[in-house]
Amino acid sequence: MLKFDKLSLNIPDTNKPRVVVIGGGFGGINLVKGLKNKGFQIVMFDKQNYHGFWPLLYQVATAGLEPDAIAEPLRKLFDEEYDDFHFRLVRVTGVDPAAKTVKTLIGELKYDHLVIATGSRSNFFGNDTIKNNSFPLKTIPDALNLRSQLLQSFEQASIIKDPVMRQSLLNFVIVGGGPTGVELAGSLAEMRKHVLPNDYPGLDFSKMNIYLVEGLDRVLPPMSPESAAKTQGYLDELGVVTKVKTLVDSYDGDTVTFKNGETIPTQTLIWAAGVAGATIEGLPAESVEKGRYLVDEYNRVKGVEGVYAVGDVALMKTEKWPNGHPGVAQPAIQQGEHLATNLTLLQRGGQLRPFDYFDKGSLAIIGRVRAVADLPKKLHLSGFIAWMAWLFVHIWYLIGFRSKLVVLSNWLYRLFTYDRGTRLIIRPFVRKADKEGQEFAIRNSGEVVTDQPTL
Known part of the structure; x- marks a missing residue:
């Protein structure tokens, strides 16, 4: 078995701006798709090697579907057509915003832009x-x-x-x-x-x-x-x-x-x-509220330069959504796509565009x-x-x-x-x-x- 201290991230050096994405959920994959071949080096970290369609988890639990029916390997999603994309199956242990570094169990990596798309976790309210x-x-x-x-x-x-x-x-x-x-x-x-x-x-x-x-x-x-x-x-x-x-x-x-x-x-x-955002060690406490990262209308984490959050882990308060957007797939998808556009505009010296959530509605099924x-x-x-x-x-x-x-x-x-x-x-x-x-x-x-x- 390989010794743990012999492993490394093995990410090639680059002259391109490096975007590090933590999480391969709806927000993360739509961000990467939007940045495809736009002049960035993209590095994605996730502790699992697949993207899952979590709204159908209950059907896996009740034997209605098999796991591979609702999951797709991340490496398959981002094939050779994605120039300078790198996926690493690794657990992120922290972030150093001052040094612009992401910490993992097998090494650290510098970033120009960090996007936290870690989604949510079960919240047991301390019980x-x-x-x-x-x-x-x-x-x-x-x-x-x-x-x-x-x-x-x-x-x-x-x-x-x-x-x-x-x-x-x-x-x-x-x-x-x-x-x-x-x-x-x-x-x-x-x-x-x-x-x-x-x-x-x-x-x-x-x-x-x-x-x-x-x-x-x-x-x-x-x-x-x-x-x-x-x-x-x-x-x-x-x-x-x-x-x-x-x-x-x-x-x-x-x-x-x-x-x-x-x-x-x-x-x-x-x-x-209940759920809570899957936050990461290292960002200031004032950037977190109710287990989610406070972000502005551009998905920038408040008080931290070069760090963004999308999806369930992001808390964007607006007049229409004073408690943030609902914890469903659509906000994550739209924020991922929108942030990709803004990062591209930022790289080209353009004006950032504020995010405006389009609520497509809610659905629930109660049997046949x-x-x-x-x-x-x-x-x-x-x-x-x-x-x-x-x-x-x-x-x-x-x-x-x-x-x-x-x-x-x-x-x-x-x-x-x-x-x-x-x-x-x-x-x-x-x-x-x-x-x-x-x-x-x-x-x-x-x-x-x-x-x-x-x-």
Whole structure:
């Protein structure tokens, strides 16, 4: 095995202005596309070698899609047609804005322009019991961990004699009533009705409970009241138990306890309740607010020269968006494209243009032919039309023709059969034992232990 101290970034020297991009999400890849062959050396750092379409993570978690259907290798996206582009699979550990240097585990690199496009991470609000025992849904490993947990829960429930423990395995609690929580709840409800009874004929799935917990007074708080009300009706039809104005106090891996004292025994708590920007060490504290970088109308991080932020990690306050733009793909895409234009103008001595977000609307799907849409000019859609709009938009924004074809064919197959993908349990396990030592709940850590730090 290569020794860790023998590795280096191996980026060639250049006379071109060097743009370092941290993160290969929507903001990062659209920035790079906009800078293609514009006279820059572009270096992209990411701790994973692919771009993922995160709005479909819940379908990976519920075996509706395989991981490669929603991910595309970054090296494939930026092929030999991109002059002087360099990707490095490496973890960034910090930034030195005074020296204009990015720090990684295997070396440092000078930059002329630094763009932070690291996206967001799960926010557990400082509650370590929840963080250590729940299942987040922010990455493909998260989705595969959750898929294994779901399938293993059904396997365990089919062989366990203790009815109390069996019910604990059949209780699923989703915390967070935003699009991720709503879509996951709808997907699980459809599995309960159409898929699981065939796979596990010995289990009574009328006893499988799906709880959707939201701290505010309605589901889908980011969307309109009309869409929220329609979504609540869909969830009721699907048999999802919705708990609004309810906050989680703790979760020890066996029981979730709410602030009002109510408890639910469960082996699976899915955390979709909050996110925070994936910030990096080194930038001044006054540049960060609520876990995101404060940026001006040109996406420049306030108080730091030559550093920009786009997407979920950027907080751009405007009169129309006093709390910043929504944490969805469109702001990241538009900011990445816009910043590429501005960097090109800056290099040519032109005048920078302020960013103006074009809100194309919001969509959420709640199972088969159930969806809601908030479109510009206060147009609200629901049902089949909104469902078709959701399908079209998600296919359109998938990266790569192969991914579009695979996802579309999967959806068409499921439309006529209700079946889902291969429900394989292939992830490594960490088993959790009860007080008598009987191993009843199989948890998946998704961690790989190595003898050197992860890049």
